[in-house]
Amino acid sequence: MEVSRHWRLKQQRYALVGEVCPSCQHKIFPPRDICPDCGEEARTTYQFSGRGEVFSFTTVRNAPTGFEESAPYTVALIKLDEGPMLTAQLTDLGEKPVEIGMPVEMVTRRLRSDGDRGMLVYGYKFRPALKAA
């Protein structure tokens, strides 16, 4: 597994850095060069808050190579508060049943490992939002 491939996504994986379209103010994640909303060029970085809600979810029992040791785990579509959606695992669920609409927040966790001697890949997962103090 190529190190650079993960290194160049570190801003997104660790910090949810996307873009905001200078033309239409559409928030973009993952970043791309053209705004998917208005088609104008979009290169202004934008820091997402990491808060959102569950749009849909499922449990993976038959995991792909590299994820077997984590199975079963929950994968979700998360609708970020700023608008875009992303795919992520849910974590720290405890006994809490997952529901569509459940508020969640981003945390950084290990995504996968390539055996005992391979690379560890970290990135975002989402957990049920903690109540504001």
Next chain:
Amino acid sequence: MRDVAIYGTGMLQVSEHWDLSIIDLAGRAALEALNDAGLERVDALLVTNMLAACHSTGQLNLGARVADWVGLHGVEAYKVEAACGSGGAGFRSAWLAVASGAIDLALVVGVEKMTETPGPEITAGLATAADADFEVPMGPSFVALNALIMRRYQHEYGWPHEAFAGFSINAHANGARNPLARLQDPITAEDYRKARMVSDPINLLDASPVGDGAAAIVLGPAERVFPGGRRPRVLVAGSAAATDSIAIHDRNAPLRLTAAEKSAAAAYAMAGAGPGDIDVFELHDAFSIMSALSLEACGFAEPGQGPRLGDDGSILPGGRIPVASFGGLKARGHPVGATGVYQLAEVTRQLWGEAGACQIDGARVGLAQNIGGSGATIVTHVLRQA
């Protein structure tokens, strides 16, 4: 552009072919189609395949390898890939080549070899149809991606899981009459309810089985009196392809197959046909949710109402819009890169009146729709008896 006709078809049973390599599979289907067309030579060979690049013992450059194996020495040949939509995409490429006049006779061969690779590797291979940077690293299987769509669809439209049973029951009933089907046992509503959960809400009977398989079609100009002329002529009346964002999370309408809406509308327009003209529809029922979404996208149901057609008998042989007439992906099997070619070969045989026990009476216009990824690349064809 000139009219293009189908000259011949070949299909192997979707199965566990331990005794056949990926080249043997492709070669046998190709030779069957050439023989069916009464031809020894074509001017171009297109091989469609998804997973050969993912296997540790993989063979790429499949075009040249298959061309050599079937004796088409020196012919132009290469692979067309669009994940599970490879077959439809390859057929469309062959159609473009013949319709343009640049190529006279084209052979498209869809092939996939899945059963000799360990399960997790196949699961990882299938996931390459998704976004490799922002979906795959989060660990969803391809089933899980479809499950995300199905759960939200049920949530928004209020369908219980049982509402999707009709798609699976119909596919298995039809597959039981198809000697080339991977699964040839009918199932009951009770079987569907009790099936093992794979990735909730998708259970084993919502999901199509993998398998080894190959199917082939010969295309040529319609004006020529072709050697297999004992049959009604089947023309490619409409052909179109469209794309949507590869990642579900990037789509404006994640519960709609907008690439299917676009390619179906374009294929209908080209054929001068509409949903009311279609006698048989080979849809991409990789998962039962995809049957519902395809029926909606092709104009047979309003958004959110697809499951009704599975429930009220519309999709059965003899119904308003028979689907999966040879078993569909669900029962005929889903050798991913070959599936689109199977669908088109099956529609052709329906229109030739050569569908055996799977025959839909009076089928004159057929629709085939092949989906690559969870809705990213969608190819739609209308075939018509001329």
